[in-house]
Amino acid sequence: MSEQNVNLEALSAAGVSVWLDDLSRERLDSGNLAELIATKSVVGVTTNPTIFAGALAKGQAYDAQVRELVAAGADVEVAVRALTTDDVRNACDVFADVHTATGGKDGRVSIEVDPRLAHETEKTAAQAVELWETVDRPNALIKIPATKAGLPAITATIARGISVNVTLIFSVARYREVMDAYLDGLDQARANGHDLSAIASVGSFFVSRVDTEVDKRLTAIGTPEAMALKSKAGLANARLAYGAYEQVFQVGPRWQALAAAGAVPQRPLWASTGVKDPSLPDTLYVSGLVGPNTVNTMPEKTMDAFADHGEVTGDTVSDTSAVAQEVFDAISAAGVDIPDVFVTLENEGVAKFEVSWTELLDTVQGQLDAVTGSAAGEA
Template identity: 65%
Template sequence: MNHVTELAAAGTSVWLDDLSRDRLTTGNLAELISDSGIVGVTTNPAIFAKAMSAGTAYDAQVGELKTSGADVTDAVFAMAVEDVRNACDAFAAVHSASDGVDGRVSIEVDPRLADDREATVAQAKKLHADVGRDNVMIKIPATEACLPAITEVLAAGISVNVTLIFSVDRYRQVIAAFIEGIAQAQSNGHDVATIHSVASFFVSRVDTEIDRRLDEIGTAAALAVRGKAGLANARLAYEAFAADLVQDSRWQQLEAAGAHPQRPLWASTGVKNPDYPDTLYVTGLVGPQTVNTMPEDTLNATLDHATVSGDTLSGTGDDAREVFAALEDLGVDLNDVFVVLEHEGVEKFVSSWQELLDTIGERL
């Protein structure tokens, strides 16, 4: 037992929010699986930009892609797909032992498609086919334009990681898109027991944006609420998970047919403010049917000194609402916060992706 397996015993699966060719070829990922107890991996454009822009691990494949005449976008996806495929293989035993619930590896569609439903669906299906592993998850952003894409990709029998969720209202739309997607998959003749999904709810970025606004207000009452919004927002999302999914009658019929619930996944769990405990978004978000995807620093902190005290999510909705009421009383426009965060989230991934394309383009 370690603190990661303690989290698992309380219902929270721990995934690593990172992947690189070096992690795979050195055996580091296999070591983290066997020794630390991680049971999945998430990736995003920023992660691949960091991995592919440094060192020599990708040089041989870049050379092969240059010889074949691949364009830069195809080259980047070819390298990412190879990493994800190999990571899927590394998690094959975990995937089998968990009946497909864990052992998952996520790969994201081109972030520039965040407002293009049709192109998102087409690329999601292509990535799923290119990876060719049952335990891959395709990441699709929870933008308004892509909500129907989430439904359509699930309806095709493909497991989906819905990313860039910041508000509870948007999360409820994601839940509705998920239920509709599983219902359509069933109608399309797919075995719904083989389709899995997570909803990636971002945490630390909420505190970063709201703390900035509280600092501008500057009163003692405002400063007293700093660092509380991220947990409160996630806890209200968990309450919505219970109300809008678990207790939904349509979902219950699908679940009776073998469907698996879309688990809330806590993303952006690395603490941005050094004044806060480095496991703040780990120990405060423990509960049944959840996932926490962690950057390596947060994983190491969790293994070293996290205090896991069981379920810290169930029954926390009233306290979370008090935090939000205090923020609104102080004049924090929460709707604007979430609009800004979604817009910035897409922009940051597009920027990272473009930097990666530029770097690989030069190398090609």
């Protein structure tokens, strides 16, 4: 009988839901995903265009379905949706028992709207409904970016009773707007007659990318004061976000009324938790962000590192806002334009996912063309 890894089990016991930041047909078909549930405390999965582009470019796991899609006359957009939603649906089924056992809190699998729609509210909201209905599983999460145009789409999607993973959050100011969008959606969902207890949401707050951008600017400044602040922004920013979460979902009067109607909090999710700087501890963004009612979605490399030598030293996010703010005040005083950092990161995040989506379309188009060419040759 399989046993859970003790380090990851301790992380879970401290209130952190362990989610894997990866999904592929190979993981599903081989039983690897089920094994991670049994041995690594994994209780959810996140996907994004980059992950799917990588999965579809490797191996032969998708070949049979690609041939079926060609036979059905599917174009590349239809094919990509079929391939990705099938993976997410099957992953939802793998997590069905976890979803039931946690009362719907975990066992969640995320799928993202087309990133090319990041600045189009109505189209994002429409595609969120389409993805939700296509996957057709209660434990799915539809990922919507936290752009200005994404915020009303989040509200509209929640209002329909659809669970949402809000992605690409970088600043605490935008995170507060995300939480407001969730509360607005819950108010509308209640008015629409939806069961609030069945609606879940996480706010995906990106961590390592903040360090990468801030450290680049601190290095350019080059003063001793600036250099001493390197690799501190990511954790400080996330801890400020947790403080904002506490204000809204622990003591906020508006939330208390919704909670009384059955609503569940929108949990903070720590994303981009693989270290980008090899000089940093490889478990930094896991052990440094331990707290109640949080999610950490990890690349498998980071998960394996924590399984091997990660440590849970207690709650490292509650009541840390004051110290975290001091870090940001010092970074600003050193000469870093903090608001510009967040604008840059959001723009880059959207652009990276658009590039990955294009790569995904190109990969699938190549596979469709190969099957079509092969069939023509045989004829």
